Amino acid sequence: MSGDLLQLTVLGSATPYASVDNPCSGYLVSGGGTRIWVDAGSGSLAQLQRHLRLDELDAIWISHLHADHSADLLTAYYAALYADIQLTAPIPLYGPPGIADRLAHFLTNTSARSPVESAFAVHELYDGHRVGVGALTLTSREVAHGIPAFAVRVEAGDGSLVYSGDTAPCASLVELAAGCDVLLCEAGNAQVPTEGAQVHHTPEDAGNTAAEAGARRLIVTHVSRFLTPRQATARAAARFDGPVEYASPGAGFLIG
Numbered sequence: 001m002s003g004d005l006l007q008l009t010v011l012g013s014a015t016p017y018a019s020v021d022n023p024c025s026g027y028l029v030s031g032g033g034t035r036i037w038v039d040a041g042s043g044s045l046a047q048l049q050r051h052l053r054l055d056e057l058d059a060i061w062i063s064h065l066h067a068d069h070s071a072d073l074l075t076a077y078y079a080a081l082y083a084d085i086q087l088t089a090p091i092p093l094y095g096p097p098g099i100a101d102r103l104a105h106f107l108t109n110t111s112a113r114s115p116v117e118s119a120f121a122v123h124e125l126y127d128g129h130r131v132g133v134g135a136l137t138l139t140s141r142e143v144a145h146g147i148p149a150f151a152v153r154v155e156a157g158d159g160s161l162v163y164s165g166d167t168a169p170c171a172s173l174v175e176l177a178a179g180c181d182v183l184l185c186e187a188g189n190a191q192v193p194t195e196g197a198q199v200h201h202t203p204e205d206a207g208n209t210a211a212e213a214g215a216r217r218l219i220v221t222h223v224s225r226f227l228t229p230r231q232a233t234a235r236a237a238a239r240f241d242g243p244v245e246y247a248s249p250g251a252g253f254l255i256g
Contacts, residue, residue, distance in 0.1 A: 006031040009028040010027060034135045043072070060095075073093075080120075093123065095123075179215075183219070185201060188200030218242060220247065
């Protein structure tokens with residue numbers, strides 16, 4: 001049955017700001033009755049509610065603290081504590097070191113620190129972090145984005161999904177994605193930068209990473225504003241022999 005398979009729903013994939021019809025990075029990953037909000041970019045909370053309420057989530061996982069991946073945590077906080085959401089316990093939140101203080105710094109308006117931990121049960125990620133959430137197992141690896149940033153491998157039964165977060169090509173992502181069913185990989189650079197450190201994949205890099213990891217399928221996401229989805233998938237496909245698709249907002253994928 002499809003409910004037992006690992007499922008990926010694209011809430012948004014835009015970078016670095018939301019489009020009229022495409023929120024920033026956000027994904028709903030589910031399987032075996034477990035549901036996880038992966039990245040909370042601007043606009044993704046609205047799309048999440050097409051599928052479930054915040055109080056129906058089993059966890060939230062955040063790759064890094066750039067706003068196009070985390071900003072909707074701020075409004076999720078207000079929803080969780082001051083609106084029609086009825087939490088029986090804080091929502092487990094897995095994110096980079098310092099995530100609770102970053103949220104509190106923005107949300108605090110008086111001398112009393114905002115009670116972030118009343119909305120979220122915060123767990124800080126580290127390289128190799130592994131946790132079971134219901135029917136899903138999440139393994140996180142640190143990646144190369146110039147700030148603390150992580151990729152995640154989600155496994156359920158025979159299905160495996162790896163999400164790159166934002167990162168330059170790096171060995172830890174290839175290792176994490178080894179043999180996965182689906183690699184959801186960003187392509188935030190149209191070209192390799194000529195100045196400064198590289199902190200994103202190009203479409204060719206995404207294809208290379210999928211090939212090196214032996215992924216069965218590649219979904220390109222977080223595509224540079226200077227590329228169309230068709231251009232990005234074509235360029236990635238030149239480096240990867242398997243199926244290549246685009247993370248179109250609202251799209252759903254069964255995995256495994």
